[in-house]
Amino acid sequence: MNVIRIENADDARIDEFRSIRERDLVGRHGRFIAEGTVVLRMLAVAHKRGGEFLAEKILILENRLAGVADILADFPAEVPIYVADSAVLDGIVGFHLHRGILAVGKRVRDVQASELLALLPDRALVAAAIGISNHDNIGSIFRNAAAFGVSAVLLDESCCDPLYRKSLRVSVGAVLQVPYARGGTTLELVSGLFENGFSVWGLSPAGRTEIRKVQPQPRMALLTGSEGNGLPSALMEKIETASIAQAPGLDSLNAATATGIALYQIASAQGGI
Amino acid sequence: MNVIRIENADDARIDEFRSIRERDLVGRHGRFIAEGTVVLRMLAVAHKRGGEFLAEKILILENRLAGVADILADFPAEVPIYVADSAVLDGIVGFHLHRGILAVGKRVRDVQASELLALLPDRALVAAAIGISNHDNIGSIFRNAAAFGVSAVLLDESCCDPLYRKSLRVSVGAVLQVPYARGGTTLELVSGLFENGFSVWGLSPAGRTEIRKVQPQPRMALLTGSEGNGLPSALMEKIETASIAQAPGLDSLNAATATGIALYQIASAQGGI
Numbered sequence: 389m390n391v392i393r394i395e396n397a398d399d400a401r402i403d404e405f406r407s408i409r410e411r412d413l414v415g416r417h418g419r420f421i422a423e424g425t426v427v428l429r430m431l432a433v434a435h436k437r438g439g440e441f442l443a444e445k446i447l448i449l450e451n452r453l454a455g456v457a458d459i460l461a462d463f464p465a466e467v468p469i470y471v472a473d474s475a476v477l478d479g480i481v482g483f484h485l486h487r488g489i490l491a492v493g494k495r496v497r498d499v500q501a502s503e504l505l506a507l508l509p510d511r512a513l514v515a516a517a518i519g520i521s522n523h524d525n526i527g528s529i530f531r532n533a534a535a536f537g538v539s540a541v542l543l544d545e546s547c548c549d550p551l552y553r554k555s556l557r558v559s560v561g562a563v564l565q566v567p568y569a570r571g572g573t574t575l576e577l578v579s580g581l582f583e584n585g586f587s588v589w590g591l592s593p594a595g596r597t598e599i600r601k602v603q604p605q606p607r608m609a610l611l612t613g614s615e616g617n618g619l620p621s622a623l624m625e626k627i628e629t630a631s632i633a634q635a636p637g638l639d640s641l642n643a644a645t646a647t648g649i650a651l652y653q654i655a656s657a658q659g660g661i
Numbered sequence: 662m663n664v665i666r667i668e669n670a671d672d673a674r675i676d677e678f679r680s681i682r683e684r685d686l687v688g689r690h691g692r693f694i695a696e697g698t699v700v701l702r703m704l705a706v707a708h709k710r711g712g713e714f715l716a717e718k719i720l721i722l723e724n725r726l727a728g729v730a731d732i733l734a735d736f737p738a739e740v741p742i743y744v745a746d747s748a749v750l751d752g753i754v755g756f757h758l759h760r761g762i763l764a765v766g767k768r769v770r771d772v773q774a775s776e777l778l779a780l781l782p783d784r785a786l787v788a789a790a791i792g793i794s795n796h797d798n799i800g801s802i803f804r805n806a807a808a809f810g811v812s813a814v815l816l817d818e819s820c821c822d823p824l825y826r827k828s829l830r831v832s833v834g835a836v837l838q839v840p841y842a843r844g845g846t847t848l849e850l851v852s853g854l855f856e857n858g859f860s861v862w863g864l865s866p867a868g869r870t871e872i873r874k875v876q877p878q879p880r881m882a883l884l885t886g887s888e889g890n891g892l893p894s895a896l897m898e899k900i901e902t903a904s905i906a907q908a909p910g911l912d913s914l915n916a917a918t919a920t921g922i923a924l925y926q927i928a929s930a931q932g933g934i
Contacts, residue, residue: 524797528915528918531913531914531915531918532914532918534908534911534913535907535908535911535913535914536907536908537907537908537909560913562913600929632925633925633929633934634808634809634810634934635807635808635809635810635933635934636810638807638808640804640807640808640833640835641804641805641808641921642801642804644918645801645804645805645917645918645921648914648918648921648922649921649922649925652905652906652922656873656906660908661906661907661908
């Protein structure tokens with residue numbers, strides 16, 4: 389392992405970790421921050437797999453080094469591992485970092501939805517998000533997608549970046565695991581699904597079929613809209629729509645929780661779990 | 662409506678709203694902060710119902726007053742409504758408050774689990790949490806409980822306070838709606854459920870029955886443990902246990918999402934939704 393001790397918070401070699409909260413807000417040009425042991429482990433797996441993601445560098449509190457040695461051993465030697473004490477580390481990131489484990493990763497290839505769909509097997513479940521701008525919800529949707537064996541996640545252009553630090557953390561690293569594409573209009577996203585033989589279901593409190601009654605098809609896609617506005621009504625007319633039964637008078641589910649329930653039902657109906 | 666303009670952030674009449682982030686950390690002795698229109702609406706309903714919760718005072722950004730007039734009209738006239746401009750409001754709360762809508766409420770009566778259970782109907786679903794210390798998860802569990810018609814929520818003494826500001830917000834006010842009791846050991850909680858004829862199910866990745874195969878009973882309780890440690894193994898031997906099927910090799914669901922899926926399944930099996 390390539391372990392380098394950082395003595396000074398101003399060291400240029402760890403610039404990517406500087407003031408990470410402020411940098412979260414301005415974007416990172418394809419780079420992202422992986423935080424904590426669980427996400428670090430998923431980054432090691434993604435790096436090894438050699439697809440869209442690369443690990444660039446790691447920054448760890450020196451007294452955590454021994455505890456995560458098994459994870460660090462999974463990264464190739466060319467990925468530098470910087471260690472610092474608590475005062476230096478806090479000086480770098482700009483706040484007190486409890487966990488003390490950070491890495492910079494890079495998405496080296498942007499995958500198109502069409503490319504992703506072309507690779508899917510005959511029996512597949514796709515989770516698609518339309519206009520979800522809440523980082524927690526995007527992260528949770530990926531976590532649920534991984535749990536229920538979703539083949540791919542599609543995000544339209546109005547969704548936020550799932551590689552945002554908080555999203556990645558909430559996803560417990562699933563963003564690095566479940567293949568995804570982000571971009572294009574809602575219409576392009578849905579057309580692509582239809583062209584690839586997907587039965588397309590929109591999830592909505594106004595859905596016409598209760599989710600337990602949805603008939604399984606080999607290729608199914610579930611669309612989730614934003615918590616505030618839901619799916620556009622013009623879209624709802626073009627696709628099948630499903631609801632989740634709730635107590636009378638309530639329409640209270642969080643978008644990510646609703647997606648989890650619906651994915652569980654559909655994966656179950658398809659025989660995938 | 663009793664509208665009072667606050668010109669100065671030091672005004673003693675709005676002391677309960679001062680530096681609310683710091684106060685979150687030290688506790689509020691039965692008082693809580695309701696934030697945003699949705700929670701404010703639920704507080705009005707709870708106040709009117711006249712049970713455990715009272716509204717004490719409201720603090721609103723002056724330009725939001727007209728927009729929430731219908732909600733404010735639901736509070737009795739003795740609840741003062743303070744208004745302030747953005748600079749004064751931010752000076753009071755200690756950060757920039759986008760939403761501009763706050764209220765102080767009070768839990769005027771602590772309900773015991775035994776009291777709550779004695780009031781439940783013959784067909785009932787109870788959600789119970791053991792050792793959940795994450796404010797988001799507690800809030801989400803209440804939101805899911807409300808969605809699926811849960812009759813009562815029981816929290817053991819090691820759960821965090823659902824009236825914490827963030828929990829209340831994440832619950833979209835369901836903490837003020839679904840009857841709950843907090844306190845006592847896990848053993849006391851489970852004994853109370855048994856004594857009241859509940860079929861008690863613990864939710865765990867190691868659960869012995871997949872949740873879709875759980876046989877409905879008139880009175881059912883679902884227990885959720887903390888995300889890190891799950892339910893104590895000694896407890897798992899004393900109760901029925903259920904798992905949620907996931908993709909091979911994964912055990913990735915968030916505790917609150919898992920609770921949502923399980924409550925949906927059980928409420929559905931019981932015919933409650």
